[in-house]
Amino acid sequence: MNALASVIQRRTLAYSVSPLLGVLAGSAFAWIVLSIVFSPVQQNFPLNDDWAFARGAFLFARGEGIHYSNWASMPQLGQWVWACPLLWLLGDSFFALRVSTIVLSWFGLWAFYDLLRQEGIPAGQAALATGTLAFNPLFFLLQGTFMTDVPSLSFTLAALALYGRGLRSSGTGWFVGGCVVACLAAATRQNTAAVAVVVALLLWRHRPLRGPLLVWVTVLLPAAVAVAVHLWFQRRLDVRPTKPQLILPQVLLQSPFVIVHCCGLSSLPLLLRKPTFRSWKLFAILAAVMVACAGYWLWYGIYLPYGGLFPYTENMLTPYGAFAGTRGGLGPYVAGERPLLLGTPSRVMLSLLGCAAGALLVVRAVRSLAERGGLSLLPLLTLLQVPFILIIPAYFDRYLLFFLPGALALALSTSMSEKSETGWLRLQLAALVVLGSVSLGLMHDWLAWNTARWELGQRAIDRRHIDPCDIEGGVEWDGWYAGIGGPRRRTETPRWPVLPFTREWCPRIRGRFVLSFSDVRGYRRLDAASYSMWLIPGRRQFYFLELPPLPPTKAGEKPKPGGKTHRTGGISGGRQSARFFKLREEER
Numbered sequence: 304m305n306a307l308a309s310v311i312q313r314r315t316l317a318y319s320v321s322p323l324l325g326v327l328a329g330s331a332f333a334w335i336v337l338s339i340v341f342s343p344v345q346q347n348f349p350l351n352d353d354w355a356f357a358r359g360a361f362l363f364a365r366g367e368g369i370h371y372s373n374w375a376s377m378p379q380l381g382q383w384v385w386a387c388p389l390l391w392l393l394g395d396s397f398f399a400l401r402v403s404t405i406v407l408s409w410f411g412l413w414a415f416y417d418l419l420r421q422e423g424i425p426a427g428q429a430a431l432a433t434g435t436l437a438f439n440p441l442f443f444l445l446q447g448t449f450m451t452d453v454p455s456l457s458f459t460l461a462a463l464a465l466y467g468r469g470l471r472s473s474g475t476g477w478f479v480g481g482c483v484v485a486c487l488a489a490a491t492r493q494n495t496a497a498v499a500v501v502v503a504l505l506l507w508r509h510r511p512l513r514g515p516l517l518v519w520v521t522v523l524l525p526a527a528v529a530v531a532v533h534l535w536f537q538r539r540l541d542v543r544p545t546k547p548q549l550i551l552p553q554v555l556l557q558s559p560f561v562i563v564h565c566c567g568l569s570s571l572p573l574l575l576r577k578p579t580f581r582s583w584k585l586f587a588i589l590a591a592v593m594v595a596c597a598g599y600w601l602w603y604g605i606y607l608p609y610g611g612l613f614p615y616t617e618n619m620l621t622p623y624g625a626f627a628g629t630r631g632g633l634g635p636y637v638a639g640e641r642p643l644l645l646g647t648p649s650r651v652m653l654s655l656l657g658c659a660a661g662a663l664l665v666v667r668a669v670r671s672l673a674e675r676g677g678l679s680l681l682p683l684l685t686l687l688q689v690p691f692i693l694i695i696p697a698y699f700d701r702y703l704l705f706f707l708p709g710a711l712a713l714a715l716s717t718s719m720s721e722k723s724e725t726g727w728l729r730l731q732l733a734a735l736v737v738l739g740s741v742s743l744g745l746m747h748d749w750l751a752w753n754t755a756r757w758e759l760g761q762r763a764i765d766r767r768h769i770d771p772c773d774i775e776g777g778v779e780w781d782g783w784y785a786g787i788g789g790p791r792r793r794t795e796t797p798r799w800p801v802l803p804f805t806r807e808w809c810p811r812i813r814g815r816f817v818l819s820f821s822d823v824r825g826y827r828r829l830d831a832a833s834y835s836m837w838l839i840p841g842r843r844q845f846y847f848l849e850l851p852p853l854p855p856t857k858a859g860e861k862p863k864p865g866g867k868t869h870r871t872g873g874i875s876g877g878r879q880s881a882r883f884f885k886l887r888e889e890e891r
Contacts, residue, residue: 322430343398348757354783364390381487382454400449411457414464438739458488478521485525497687499526560596566710567661572734573714589662612650618699625749637777639820668713685709744838755832755845775814785811
């Protein structure tokens with residue numbers, strides 16, 4: 304009898320885990336495909352803020368102490384500790400850091416699946432939600448970086464899963480494990496301190512575990528670590544300390560709409576189930592409110608980076624693809640004109656689709672909360688992220704990543720059966736395949752043009768013996784080779800096509816040469832490298848350009864500010880640069 308029970312238990316466990324293994328296998332397959340298309344050697348370049356975070360990790364792994372390159376605003380220590388074994392094994396390379404993030408993210412996905420199963424969500428629906436998170440464009444793109452977003456979220460989910468098992472089994476061993484992982488999270492990023500608050504609130508409601516001192520120590524220790532690390536970090540001279548401040552009123556009005564819109568679009572594969580019409584009035588009201596908000600931001604688009612249509616925030620997702628989009632029309636993070644991925648019709652469609660999905664998500668959330676009888680671990684974690692959004696000085700789309708697990712959990716219902724109607728299940732899986740294909744295409748294209756850019760730059764250094772600081776290569780190039788020396792404003796208008804970001808933060812970049820998406824009128828092309836795009840099919844060229852010499856001027860004569868300047872991909876000197884600095888000053 305015991306043997307039979309053991310066999311049944313093993314088969315039940317295998318059945319409950321096998322859907323998750325399919326999700327992890329799909330994620331692994333996608334990254335293997337990208338590693339075949341772009342070899343590890345080709346991928347040895349930074350993406351986004353990797354140039355600063357990687358330098359600190361390399362030095363830390365070599366035992367040379369803690370260094371933050373005057374750019375970091377989060378401590379990153381837990382992430383560095385996790386990455387050290389791979390750096391020791393594979394050497395100092397950006398590819399090794401990407402692998403460390405990808406592997407850690409798989410543990411985070413496993414933990415997310417386990418949290419859903421702890422809430423009574425059927426295995427199939429939990430796996431579908433895990434796949435929706437795994438192939439969300441924000442999550443998938445950030446998997447390929449050494450940014451803190453995915454590692455800190457993965458640590459957080461793993462800690463919550465361990466704590467959750469401890470709350471259900473009354474086993475202190477689970478609390479000890481959760482404490483260790485939560486401390487790694489707290490030493491990586493400040494907002495992960497919410498883990499301790501979430502578990503403490505639920506622990507107070509759990510009477511059998513309320514008394515033991517050890518349990519409370521394991522819960523509160525990560526909070527103490529978070530406070531201590533933050534205070535230590537803020538006092539360092541090589542960081543950009545976080546100074547909480549209330550965001551602008553227009554951004555405060557924008558935040559609820561953007562959060563619900565993003566979470567609705569992200570939850571779409573889970574929301575595509577047979578509709579019930581018990582709450583159609585609530586859905587209609589919420590959808591109308593969402594559309595009104597979208598219309599307001601379309602009309603009030605001067606405060607939005609892309610004119611009031613999706614995407615409503617900047618950084619990872621732009622109308623041009625992954626990263627390097629424009630900032631309020633004042634110039635991209637890489638010189639030149641990128642091909643447009645999302646035109647106005649596509650952005651209108653995504654804006655309206657997000658409004659409907661956001662309204663449906665709220666309706667589903669109300670139903671889920673009623674079934675669960677209150678907030679559980681994931682929704683409570685999401686709620687506690689709101690204060691962090693309201694006090695940060697900048698608002699980037701990747702900050703919304705921490706809202707997604709809670710939103711996906713609320714999109715599910717404990718009353719959902721394991722089996723769904725075949726037609727609706729196929730529709731859900733089709734939506735997940737589309738989501739994964741878009742994410743894979745975005746990451747491929749991001750790696751493709753970066754491979755061409757860094758190949759051109761390295762050729763210029765090796766063959767032409769050009770000083771890297773003479774090259775305007777974009778944010779990552781400038782940060783990696785010149786570091787951050789600002790902010791410092793120039794009083795004169797430079798003739799070279801230095802990007803607005805570079806003018807403010809990287810004054811060492813002289814910009815006699817430029818790495819650009821496109822040819823620039825008046826500049827001579829020295830070299831080019833081709834790359835292939837998937838989402839905008841075809842082969843394209845990335846260019847290495849040389850600036851012409853300045854015309855001779857009379858002795859003592861100074862260039863007239865705002866006079867005739869060369870243009871590079873929509874960037875110009877004079878009035879536009881002055882407008883950029885004026886807006887930056889107003890932001891500060």
